[in-house]
Amino acid sequence: MDYKLIYTPVARDLADVEANLSDLTEQWRSDFPELHAMLHHVLRGGKILRPALTFLAGRCIDGVTSRMLNMATANELLHIATLVHDDAIDKADFRRGRETANKLWGVEKAILLGDFLFARASEFAATTHELRVVKLFSSTLRIISVGELKQARAAFSLEQSLQGYMDRIACKTAALLKMSCESGAILAGGTEEQIQVLSDFGFNLGLAFQIVDDILDFTGTEVELGKPVGSDLRQGTITLPPLLLMERYPAANPISDFIRGVARNNKIAEAIDMIKSGGFIEESYRHALKYSTQAQEMLNRLPESPYRGALRALTDYLIERRV
Template sequence: MDLKTLYAPVKNDLADVEGNFKSLADFWKKDFPDLHDMLKHILVGGKILRPALTFMSGRCIDGKTDRILKMATANELMHIATLVHDDAIDRADTRRGRVTVNKLWGTEKAILLGDFLFARAGEFAASTDNLRVTKLFSQTLGIIAVGELRQARDIFSASQNMEGYLQRIAGKTAALLKMSSESGAILAGGTEEQIQTLANYGYNLGLAFQIVDDILDFIGTEKELGKPVGSDLRQGTVTLPALLLMQRQPNSNPVSRFLAGKDREENIARAIEQIKSSGIIEESYREAEKYSEKAINLLEGLPESTCKEALKALASYLVRRRN
């Protein structure tokens, strides 16, 4: 099974999101060709996971999705804006094998493009005329910003720990997936119990998704990842596999030595090799599966529907993916 199959129940809805993206880019084609080119470059590809979650969560409650399109668009635009900013901050040349905005147009323009995308995302959220989802959008943006500040504060710090790691991924990936599923439930007119169920589903799905991302950063190939293996650790961010290695070797380990600036290339190579050969990858996958299973179990109280089954299948798929 692949994402295309999983997204089949909301295929037409997702095409409408892409239509909104095209309209957004085309609006600037005549008056500001440079902005048009930047938008055309960035508003393509990706897993479109967030809008899919928004539509499927809504469809678990109500088959009509016309009220949800604007919020689904807002959710994906917010996600793309965070990626543009992340790449600019990290000075990344590529993402998933594609050249980044900052590489093509420079860091300053990339930051400004990210700001523009956040602004347009907020406008789409507000156009739902639903105060609750508009407030949720603002709250989520604040949570993501705090998460990024925490990560920036802890960079290359040997004091990074499991509590801080979970707090960081909760304030990043999990917050955005929670907003996606929660907003779909709100706009579909769900009960408070249904809204909280789908919000918690998205949150746990986000934790599982990010943990798998962090695993792939060590076991994927540069071609699969679109970036160097161990990229997060190279930038001073300690994720779950590296934390587990530090726990197993508290007195001396290549991760701590790397963070301290000692023989960095040698120690990062050792860290990657030890993580891959020590059972840490399997332990990390079990942690991801714990959150995936929790997300699936949360859905049991919802009415039976095609989209409910799709959400279950999605949670299973995302912990088995390779990119």
């Protein structure tokens, strides 16, 4: 199913988010043309998943308000800012087949662009005038930063564990999807139980989403991914599929050899082949399915509605997607 069809119940709300992003870009057209060009490049073409979660979670409880629109916009800007910084840190030239900001304007300007987006996201969050949401935004940004630091510390390290991996993706991905759902529930006036249900839904969905993303890094093609197959591993980031391989063959495996600097290109190719043929993709999907099932169980605690149905369909889509 096309994800845009799943978004149908909140299509008008998402159009308002895109209008906010367009306005943010256009206001710099004459005053600062280079910033306008940078914003135009990074603020278009995304799946706007986080705003969709905010609106769908909010509408599961009540209607949408301008405060919810501002928070949905903040969630998307925060997400894009993290991508801009990730690409700059990784010195990535492409994301999803498009040139990155750091390739076009340099790492220094890309970092500053990410900072600008973080600032604007904070401003949009503040305009909700809901202290609980502003605190949630701040704590989520802190959690994401800690996750990035943990990933940097673990790069090219043989000291890896499943718990360490789960901690990293909880910080890097699940925290933002959790905030997207939780903030929508808060701004819709949900009860504490409803807020917790949607928060837990977003967190578990985020874990499943990131595991699938890490699987696709090995099963997708370079054309589909817009980057080399196994690019995370090439940068020293041990995600779930290679971690499972290392756990099964602790004494000798191509990933350990790669990290030690032994014939790296050959070892990467060998690791990718073993991951694909050794059942590690299927085992990784079982982990993802566990968390997506937990997310679906959270939805069972909410009243039936087109919005709850869309969240359920979105959960299925994110697990079954190929890119």
